[in-house]
Amino acid sequence: MNELEKLTGMVLKQAPIGEFDKRLVLLTREHGKVTVFAKGARRQNSPLLAPTNPFVFGVFFCFRGRDSFRLSQVEAKEYFRELSMDLELAMYGFYFLEFADYYTRENNDESEMLKLLYGAMKALIRGKQDKRLIRYTFELKAMVLNGEYPEVFACTGCGKKEGLFAFSLRDNGFLCETCAKGRGRRVKTSTVYTFQYIVSSPVGKVFAFDVTEEILQEIQWIMEGFRKKWIDHAFHSLQMLETGENS
Incomplete structure (x- = not known):
């Protein structure tokens, strides 16, 4: 046996x-x-x-x-019974489960993804961060673990590391002011720093910060655009979640 x-x-x-x-x-x-x-x-x-x-x-x-x-x-x-007792928390939780299911494989080292998933559930229950921020942090870090994510440390046009000024979905990353002319959408410096923090921080520390509503709106625009461009999959739980967010 x-x-x-x-x-x-x-x-x-x-x-x-x-x-x-x-x-x-x-x-x-x-x-x-x-x-x-x-x-x-x-x-x-x-x-x-x-x-x-x-x-x-x-x-x-x-x-x-x-x-x-x-x-x-x-x-x-x-x-994680708290998730089942709150409909909105449950919708976020099920989306995280479905996202992790999409990104992971059998007989592969998924220990960091498991740690990220566990941390996201804990963050939802703690309630100290906006749930939308938890969602976009989870999505971005999962993409990082999978090796496909936007360039956040240097201009995708010229390679300059200072003065990142705008984000371009077409160029898959941030641009300096010179390269951003005619393309890209201007973003706050705090938005650039937020993306750099999520990408570079250990999985265990990515749910330890907060941002203003203005920065969150910029993060939302970038993440939704990047996800739609690079993930060719319709998440059933995401459709339910976004219906709840917009109601």
Whole structure:
């Protein structure tokens, strides 16, 4: 018989299988994204019922199969129940789960993405930052971890590092005042610094700042434009989230 493996991770999504079972997708520290089957997890008296729901973070004890794992037990560390008690928080949380699911792969080192996802959930619950800022910080840092993000430290036209003046979606980054003539949109210096901070900071520190509404609006314009340009995917949870934000 295969040995029991310990997987530290978070439930990204679940789906019913048959009458009483669940199919889970976990983001784990050890194996990246994995598929796990939880037998009997939909039974009302099952010890696997609660810890196999989305958002749950913990240690999952599994037997490895050829293409998936079979769940034996769970030591849940965080349920993030606060998210399920607030509709808006839940919509943000589900969007983060779907975004992480899109960006991660099986048998890949996704430990930093797991740490980012966990930090984003914690930031939502703390409530010290604007939820929109948490969202754009999460999106940008996830892009950084995936290796595709805008140039934020030098002008994309001439390479100059000082006096970044505008952002150009066409040029995928910031421009100095000279290169920005005829293209790009002017932004505040604080917006440039915010992007540089998110890109360069360790994952554990990216949710430790705040900005004014004016700066947040500029971040929103850049991130929404960059995401639409580079991510060819329709996030169902994002459609629901943006409907809620605009209502």
